[in-house]
Amino acid sequence: MNKCFLLFIFSFGILTAQVKKNDTLAEVILESNRFINSSTLITPASQIKTEDIERYAPTEITTVLNETPGVHVFSGALNTNRLTVRGMGSRTLYGTNKIQAYYNGIPITSGIGETAFNIYDPESLSQIEIIKGPKATIFGTNLGGALLLNTKLPAKGKTTLRNNLTVGSYGLLKNSLQAGYRDEKFYINVLSDHLQTNGYRDNSNYDRDAIFLDVGYQFNDKNKLKFLINQLDYNAQIPSSINQTDFDEDPTRAAANWKAAQGYEDNKITTTGLTYQHIFSQSLKNTTTVFYSYIDHYEPRPFNILDEFTNSYGFRSVFSGSITVLPFKNKFNAGAELYSDTYQWATFENLYEExxxxxxxxxxxxSDNKEYRNRWNAFANFTAYFDKLAIETGINYNKSLYSFRDYFNSENDNRNAKRNFDGIWAPSLTVRYNFTTNHQLFGNVSYGFSFPNLEETLTPEGVINPEIGPETGINYEVGTENYFFSKKLKTNITFYYMDVKNLLVAERVDEDQYIGRNAGKTSHKGLEFSIKYLWELSQDLSLQPYFNATFNNQKFVDFTDEENDYSGNDLTGVPKNLWNGGFLLNHSNGIYFSTTYQYVGELPMNDANSLYYNAYNVVNLKAGYTARIFKNFSMEFTGGINNVLNEKYASSILINAVGFGGAEPRYYYPGLPINYFGGVKLKYLF
Structure with missing residues (x-):
């Protein structure tokens, strides 16, 4: 690993030694005096902006993520979400993996590849970018892609005070208080947020408090510093999944054992990051972030009580610029990232029955265990521009190491074990051709991987299995993006195909125990389509309709589980089709109305494809009115109805559920029936 990393740095040094100060492309590379956290890929990325987030109730971001073609979030509760991208992550049972996530440029994906994304306040976000597939080499080359969350900046030249109060069904109460100031050199943004709900189901109360501070200062034209801290404290009861009988008769029920144990999770999460940016010349800059995070998690469950602590730290450093000695326009990014965490966890008896x-x-x-987990990434990409043609090449090198210590079984000879995975080189090639400024064709070929977590590498006896390795796959995609009618109409069509080898399978061996193994191959094929239009009905009235669609054909190519051959079956947990659409009607007098529609097609619930969950539809409505009371003071009133048609559906499915002791398998997380919310937002600028 060290030799490869030194080779990378040496190569980068030769590259940057040729960069000169008289670069005429500075506007292409450096753009402005802001910290840039976007992907800057030459292919279109799925970007969710503030106006998209505001079409929904301000409680969570899962609903707006579901609008993105190729993306689907299974949401069992506010604290139980599983994000899947082009089918990747569909076999993960209780969380999100297969992606790499960043919060204002700070890595928030754990050392074992897990990401909790729904803990961040949607009212604080200015943009969410989803990169599908392993093509973004500078953000890791996970098979699912990357998720970039960026927060809002205060209005320039203003001091802002804002308070948004939202109330709704099932005891929903959310209050967000924000204060900020920004001038040419300095900005500060402070946010305090509280969210609570009694929940629709038994044992589903949720209570969260968050404090966010973002401060930046520009010393001069070449040096800037930024500091971020985000503190979360939440307690969430866990109703868990239920069986078919409970789902049909009374979906408000919690799983009987979780209700009896009054299971819950209590979390305290701190994320901090310090970012320094230095501009060496018009054609070269460096952005370096050092970060630290801490998680204190306590979770009483029917089968035991989990008590865990995680300390994470690392750095990310990226050089950006262009090479002026070349006879064509170009840009590059190169750097390295280290993520290291120490995970200490213990389990205790749960005596709830007594x-x-x-x-x-x-x-x-x-049990009493400690894990040390390290993830190295070195990366680079280079983009060349030739009139209408752009070519982007990238490379990512990953080296991961797990170390496990068992302090409970002192007599176990394998209680101290390590797993040092071989380094993986993951290249990417992207081509874009602009027929005109409004019509482009693009294609990508990229290689990606997903590592097993440490628990998946352990046998039931607690011994590391040296045979289990990462999933790997090659992604192919081609697409086109077009604008019509003076850019009022935008369309995007993408075809993708990815073969995944060494499929990681979590095999359940007990009620709370899974082991991992590489079990076969899967094929991921699909078509993604989106269309958006701005229709100016009059000088004061505009209508913005949109429609997104995903058509999946994802299958097991070679998959045998014990004596069962599932080759050729549909990939478990992946809806066949996903449709999303709606419109925003906006009047200059401050009145607006929006509607959103989601269709989720049928999906296989087990590997045998003997059980499917039926398709369902969800429609939401929201309306609002913004009134300017004084020159610098405004009020906004909002109200909405979620699940207008009162559809009975499961918002998440636990695939391959198993019933123990003759009990029915618990597949279903019921979605909310029709529910209401309303709010008032006060905003003062001075």
């Missing part, structure tokens, strides 16, 4: 119906009670220690 606690007089008072819920969970901690008993004797069952």
């Amino acid at each position: 606690n007089n119906n008072q819920g969970s009670l901690q008993g004797d220690l069952l």
Whole structure:
């Protein structure tokens, strides 16, 4: 690993030594005096902006993520979400992996590849960018892609005070208070947010407090510094999944054992980052971030109580610029990222059955473990521009290491074990051709991977399995983006195909225990389509309709589980089709009305394809009115209805569920029935 990393730095040094100060492309590379956290890919990326987020209730971002073609979020609760991209991550049971996520440029994907994205306040976000597939080499080359979350900046030259209060069904209460100031050299943004709800189901209360501070200062034309801290404290009860009988008779029920244990999770999460940017010349700059995060997680479950602590730290450094000695326009990014965390976890007996119906009670220690996890990424990409043609090449090098210590089983000879994965080189090639300024064709070929987490590498005896390795795949995609009618109409069509080898399968061996293994191959094929139009009905009235669609054909190519051959079956947990659409009607007098529609096609619930979940539709409405009371003071009133048709549906499916002791398997997380919300936002600029 060290030799490869030194070779990378040496090569980069030779490259940047040829960069001169008289670069005429500075506007292409440096853009402005802002910190840039976007992907800057030459292919169109899926970007979700503030106006998209504001079409929904300001409680979570899963609904707006579902609008993105190729993306689907299974949402069991505010604290139970599974993000899938082109089918990647569909076999993960309780969380999100297969992607690499960043929050204002700070890595937030753990050392074992897991990402909690729904804990961030949607009212603080200015943009969400989703890069599908492993083509963004500077943001890792995970098979699912990358997720970039960027927060809002205060209005320039103004001091801003804003408060947004939202109330709704099932005891929903959310209050967000923001204060900020920004001038030419300095900005500060402070946000305090509280969210609580009683939940639709038994044992589903949720209570979250967040404090966010973002400060930046520009010392001169060449040096800037930025500091961010985000503190979260939330307690969420867990109703878990339910069986078919409970789902049909009364979907408000919690799983019986989780209700009896009054299961919940309590989390305290701190994320900090310090970013320094230096401009060496008009054609070269460096942005370096050092970060630290801490997670304190306590979760009483029916089968045991989990108590865990995670300390994470690292750095990310990126050089950006162009090479002026070349006879064509160009840009490059190159750098490295280290993410390291120490994960300490223990389990205890849960004596809830002996606690007089008072819920969970901690008993004797069952296990005591510590994991050390390190992830190195070195990366570079280079883009060349030739009139109408642009070519982008990229490379990513990853080196991952797990170290495991078992402090409970002192007599176990394997209680101290390491897994040092071989380094992986992942290249990418992208080509874009602009027929005109409004019509472009693009294509990409890229290689990606997904590592197993440490628990998947362990056998039931706690011994690391040296045979299990990462999933790998090659992604192919081709698409076109077009604008019509003076750019009022925008369309995007993308075809993709990805073969995944060494498929990681989580095999359930007990109620709370899974082991991993590489079990075969999958084929991911699909078509993604989006269309958006701005229709100016009059000088004061505009209509903005949109429609997104995903058509999936994803299958097991070679997959045998014990004596069962599932080759040729549909990939478990992937909807066949996804449609999203709606419109925003906006009047200059401050009145607006929006509607959103989601269709989720049928999906296989088990590998045998013997059980499918039927398609369903969800329609949401929202309206609002903004009134300017004084010159610098405005009020906005909002109201909305979610699931207008009162559709009964499961918003998440636990695939391959197994019933223990003769019980029915618990596949279903019920979605919310019709529910309402309303709010008032006060904003003052001075």
